[in-house]
Amino acid sequence: MNDITAILHQFEEGRLSTEEAAEKIRAATAPASSHTDIDYNRLERTGCPEVIYGAGKTPEQIEEIARSLLAAGQNVLATRLSGEALDYLARAFPAADMHPAARLMRIAPNPVPRTKGFVGIVSAGTSDQSVAEEAALTAEFLGSRVVRYRDCGVAGLHRLVSHLDSIRQATALVAVAGMEGALPSVLAGLVKAPVIA
Template sequence: MASRERISNILDEYKQGALSREQVIAELNPYEELGFAKIDHQRANRQGFPEVVYAEGKTVEQVVAIVQTLVRRNNSVLATRATKAMYDAVRESISEAVYHELARLIVVEKTPLPKDEERFVLVLTAGTSDLPVAEEAAITAEVMGNKVKRIYDVGVAGIQRLLAQQEWIETANVIIVAAGMEGALASVVGGMAAKPVVAVPTSVGYGANFGGLSALLGMLNSCAAGVAVVNIDNGFGAGRLASLINHMR
């Protein structure tokens, strides 16, 4: 449902003639039907950010139609797991669209959300190969209105690289850790930090990594308290969770 504040604003706009009866009905409708998708326009009212598009598995035409529909009512739109072909098609009608190739994200920010400069999300990776997942997390958090600091390639194989980041670990408000192989970095950071750690297992590793399963199980079995784990390669989920935590007061 739309919030009481949003309903009040809609009624005021209707009384002032800024909205027609049909527009009011559309604004209060729980979703917009596209045939192949039902767009949840009230997501931002309920959760603070519009519905995010998971582009993988969709056609280029479907992604374009969904993004165009969301952009009409929202200042910020995010599409994950998007290809360059999808972006090129979106960009033809939405000039503000930006493509982050490494993270596979399409971002539209007509008016970026304000960021609290005093509270930031720290994103750490075990290795350079974890960057695509880490960048998905970092950019997601930024688009959702968070200051983000990135520190990459500080895995446990060279523990001195991580220990040199102690000041950043202590001053961050939330920490995202992306790691493949055995996923040990999340436990080490969890033992160093007095703040929430969001662990992202990545599918980086040789055969016994089982496509990220070994990192997932390692993180779930962490003996460090305060470590929460999202799904394998789910940078978006980590960025969203870190954003929610960082905005809490």
């Protein structure tokens, strides 16, 4: 309870707004997970909330972490979910935004400020779509507008070049190419924006 007293003193002194104090109190009183040390203050520190990396976690563990984040007043993004976890979580959170192809779940009760510009998700081929969609949905969850450019692998360079005017308007780009891996290098040579491969 010392944490809550300190938060209330900061509020009383005008160093915290009502919303900031409420968020800190929610985080300080959120139930502790028996298996995970949840970083409730990551959003405040970095501008990006805690995200649940689902690979290697049981569906029950993912549910527990998600409920803890929701209890702390935060949005939830869970990635790399197995088919079993997707089925389980769809039952546990009927209102969740489930994306089986991208293997992720989003629950966003709180509005997220929108960023300027947009993130371009450039994928090489059909087999890259699940990872590309995971990147796109994650960027949207974090407040970015997203434009998807599909089937732009360098084996058919004309497909990439046909989108180049639009791609050059992006604030940042994510290149997803699982087969040859040449797309990020080619793309980075054609644009000013940072390219994440």
